[in-house]
Amino acid sequence: MTPLAHETEAYLQTILPGLVGMVRPAPTERVANLPYYLGQLKLYTVQVAEREVALVLGPFDGKRGDTKKMLASLSKYLNLPVIYVLKGLQSFERKQLIASGIQFLVPGNQLFAPSLGMDLREYFRPGATATEGQLSPSAQAILIWLLLIGYEEPWVAAEVAARLGYTAMTATRAVRELEAAELIEQTRLGRRKCIHLIDAPRPTWERAKPLMRNPELRVEFVGRRRFAHGQHGIRVAGLDALATRTMLATPNTHAWAVEQAEWAKIQRGMPAADPWDTAEVIQIWAYPPTILPDQTTVDPLSLIVSLRDNDDERVQLAIEELEKTLWQ
Template identity: 35%
Template sequence: MTALYRPYAISVGGQALCAIEALTPDLPPPGRLLKQLRRLTESLQHEPGDCCLVTQHLDAYSRRRLVELKQPFCLPGQQLYWPALGTVQTRIRELGRPAQPGEHLSPAAQQVLLAILLRRIVLPSAITALAEPLGLSPISASRVAAELINSGLLQVEDEGRHRWLYSDQPLAAIWAQAQPFLRNPIMRLLRVRVTQRPPQARLLAGETALAEQTMLLGPPIPTYAMAHRNWRHAGRDLETIAHDDDGLCRIELWRYPPERLSEGPCVDPLSLVLSLRAQTDERVQQAVSELCGRLPW
């Protein structure tokens, strides 16, 4: 047994416990593994629940079986299962395909990340808590969490029956790291008569919103934003105009509902920056830089 395991005496809160380090990555099946650990535990004069197996690798089936058998185990930096400590806590990497360079977040994932950066959602946050503020279903919230974890932008920690999103980085660092995964929220740009502007297109956007928040001179034709999915109904009977003209306004159709992130008459500042980052006008870029200097971190 000494060639397979090395025991260590430890104390947690004054409680005498034992950590059993596996010296080989090739562990036996859970049933035989449990028998070996029980024999070693008895020789150390400990109760079975007081000794925790420490190993660098344990497949999903073995982890599940050890939990069923009440055998404590630890994968350093990944997962801890030890009921004798009075709680079951896990921190485990989401198993999924990591996001690849050049891939973008889905609209829902981008919306959630921006809500976190804008402090509309405060970290650490239970994954189930992502749904209500942004109008997502519980299934969508889980998918969004997986995207954000697999992209490396956020981390996950399991505590009992709850899963929590968190990050060790400041918000400004997350924003900088997220840039390759974020895209322009605008899907289409249309022009309609100001008198026919749909009520859903109530938030100022584009250079109009930028002018409201910086020293930029506003454009002669105002710009508004609304969710692309609402246009089919709201714009069904509206005439769209090909070119700018007096009496018109621009309507940006967004990948996600802009009102979910806004707290005023304008679209949120992060989405606004993303919608204008391809602009080549030096005046606009100076105003964007001014706005970035007032971001919420």
């Protein structure tokens, strides 16, 4: 697959967690009967909410009207909704595509697919705010980084975001959220605009807890020998991680956390399933579980949020024990 196809898959799985399959090159039997001018397109398919969708990787030459006719013809031949995938768009180009009724996707930016009932915009709309109930995954990850690592000095938001694998634009949206929640503020140091916590870490954490989302999007069960525990991006999670950090007994079943886009990459290289292999729990997270880069477990704050609804009294006592050790 091309880098753009990989980015498309990661973006779809991020904005539609649990509803999107893997992006794959269009099956040969579908492409074989296409007219030559359509068969030369970069075609992929993906399952979205149990519906098959065709993806056309652009750009390709031609006027907007020609693009619309070509995509309409392709949709008719394949009998599938077609989405035009582009690396980037100027604002006026986006408006032209929408006005022309062309369904399109820009990874990390926007999905416009009326046939699927979707018009999901990121760069072109204000980010989710704390008033909507929860922090976005990127805002939560940046806040946790500040609480655990960056609380002693101001930081440029884009630098923090880069450490976590986010873009500068994502950092801008996250900062707006965190400022609206009165958890951080911006100050100018020389020519640099920096962010820092308004209060000390512990009171900030107490105020932020009601806004924190469970990072776990879904759980999968995978044979132990099918994936390498030492891969970059995988961390010990769940009760396993809590047992590592507290006096809680180690569970029999191991749990691991991995960010959704990273998991998609890992799956491509996994061997076939072995029915005799021991199953382990894979938690698919909305943001990277690698906020603390040199740890084997997920960070303690994400761990607490992921387990706070566990009804086991022993687990809740262990969480209290863990919280007391923070910021000593």
